[in-house]
Amino acid sequence: MLRFKSLGSGSSGNATLVQARDGTTLTHVLVDCGLGVRELARRLGEAGLLPDQVDALFITHEHGDHIGSARSLALRQRIPVWMSAGTYAAIGEPDFEGLLRLARDGDAIGIGDLQLHPFTVPHDAREPLQLHCTDGATRLGILTDLGHVTPHVLSKLAGCRSLLLECNHDSDMLANGPYPHFLKRRIASDWGHLANRVAGETAARLQATGLREVVAAHLSKTNNHPSLARLALAGAMGCEPGDIAVADAVTGTPWRDA
Numbered sequence: 001m002l003r004f005k006s007l008g009s010g011s012s013g014n015a016t017l018v019q020a021r022d023g024t025t026l027t028h029v030l031v032d033c034g035l036g037v038r039e040l041a042r043r044l045g046e047a048g049l050l051p052d053q054v055d056a057l058f059i060t061h062e063h064g065d066h067i068g069s070a071r072s073l074a075l076r077q078r079i080p081v082w083m084s085a086g087t088y089a090a091i092g093e094p095d096f097e098g099l100l101r102l103a104r105d106g107d108a109i110g111i112g113d114l115q116l117h118p119f120t121v122p123h124d125a126r127e128p129l130q131l132h133c134t135d136g137a138t139r140l141g142i143l144t145d146l147g148h149v150t151p152h153v154l155s156k157l158a159g160c161r162s163l164l165l166e167c168n169h170d171s172d173m174l175a176n177g178p179y180p181h182f183l184k185r186r187i188a189s190d191w192g193h194l195a196n197r198v199a200g201e202t203a204a205r206l207q208a209t210g211l212r213e214v215v216a217a218h219l220s221k222t223n224n225h226p227s228l229a230r231l232a233l234a235g236a237m238g239c240e241p242g243d244i245a246v247a248d249a250v251t252g253t254p255w256r257d258a
């Protein structure tokens with residue numbers, strides 16, 4: 001059985017727990033670790049976990065809202081950390097005391113009863129990876145921090161039943177909002193972040209390959225509103241806005257079956 005729980009999502013910090021259960025055996029992978037050590041421990045506690053129950057970390061890219069306290073947590077709890085060689089280079093190649101594992105587009109990673117399948121995405125980081133996870137029966141996609149959706153991304157997410165999907169901004173709110181011009185351009189660029197409308201189109205395309213549940217994630221506080229993300233996804237997927245969950249910046253989501 002595959003479950004997941006966002007521990008928080010957005011520019012203030014991202015972390016998502018993925019859990020596989022096989023009989024009495026549990027496997028937990030923490031995807032991104034963009035919180036302080038203490039706050040992360042608190043949110044893991046709310047999820048029913050102690051930090052030493054995390055079997056592996058997977059870091060998507062070097063931005064602070066994703067890498068956060070990954071190294072401290074890994075060293076303190078002796079947890080292996082997966083990231084791309086580019087991400088490792090971008091953080092200055094610190095010593096991970098033998099816990100670093102390099103991830104690559106196309107190379108599957110086995111951790112207990114979970115398999116992770118990383119793939120590259122266009123984003124203004126050195127070598128960003130997003131991923132899908134499976135327990136062998138169900139597939140969950142995690143897709144945040146990308147400027148546009150490539151055929152590669154779509155092919156890697158085909159067959160996912162659930163998807164945590166970036167709905168960063170409403171294009172009109174971004175264009176008319178308070179951000180300086182250069183930042184607006186960066187966010188809206190092909191190497192920035194995904195707009196609600198594009199997220200909706202993406203979800204609709206993946207519906208044809210089996211996608212059933214979408215959780216909107218990485219919403220901008222300034223340039224988006226949960227109701228707009230829900231409307232965009234529901235409109236594109238042909239469901240009710242109330243059927244779309246939104247990962248909160250601080251409370252994330254409850255545990256959900258993938």
Ligand SMILES: [Zn+2]
Nearest residue numbers: 011063065145
């Ligand atoms: Zn981010």
Ligand SMILES: [Zn+2]
Nearest residue numbers: 061063123145
């Ligand atoms: Zn980023």
